[in-house]
Amino acid sequence: MSSQQTTSRPDSGRQQGLKGNTNGGHRKKDKFEGPKREAILKLENYINTEIIVTLSGGREVVGKLTGYDQLMNLVLENTVERLRDVNDRSKLSENTRNLGRVIIRGPLLLTISPREGFDMIANPFIDEVSDQTVI
Numbered sequence: 001m002s003s004q005q006t007t008s009r010p011d012s013g014r015q016q017g018l019k020g021n022t023n024g025g026h027r028k029k030d031k032f033e034g035p036k037r038e039a040i041l042k043l044e045n046y047i048n049t050e051i052i053v054t055l056s057g058g059r060e061v062v063g064k065l066t067g068y069d070q071l072m073n074l075v076l077e078n079t080v081e082r083l084r085d086v087n088d089r090s091k092l093s094e095n096t097r098n099l100g101r102v103i104i105r106g107p108l109l110l111t112i113s114p115r116e117g118f119d120m121i122a123n124p125f126i127d128e129v130s131d132q133t134v135i
Contacts, residue, residue, distance in 0.1 A: 040124055043068045050115040055108045072106030
């Protein structure tokens with residue numbers, strides 16, 4: 001007697017009939033995209049001009065802005081780092097260090113300013129019609 005018995009094993013806890021759903025039965029959520037905010041600083045105005053960038057951690061660099069992206073990552077050419085005073089870390093010394101071409105990640109930025117002059121921008125936290133603070 002040759003009897004073949006087939007045993008059906010559960011499919012590792014997966015539910016049957018989900019038609020190729022490999023996400024454990026969860027439905028894919030649509031990505032929520034909130035309203036697009038316009039950047040306060042228009043970096044295209046500063047392309048090929050020298051800017052001063054202050055980074056978190058206290059470093060300060062000067063260089064020519066040659067590129068950027070929507071995440072505020074910056075590409076600087078001919079970059080020079082201004083070194084801090086050894087005795088007083090809150091003061092910049094006259095010593096510098098040449099860095100050349102650098103890419104600075106957007107989350108590290110504290111301030112960006114042109115090396116010469118400044119531009120006035122509208123305060124984004126004041127409603128111009130009613131002069132009330134909007135937070």
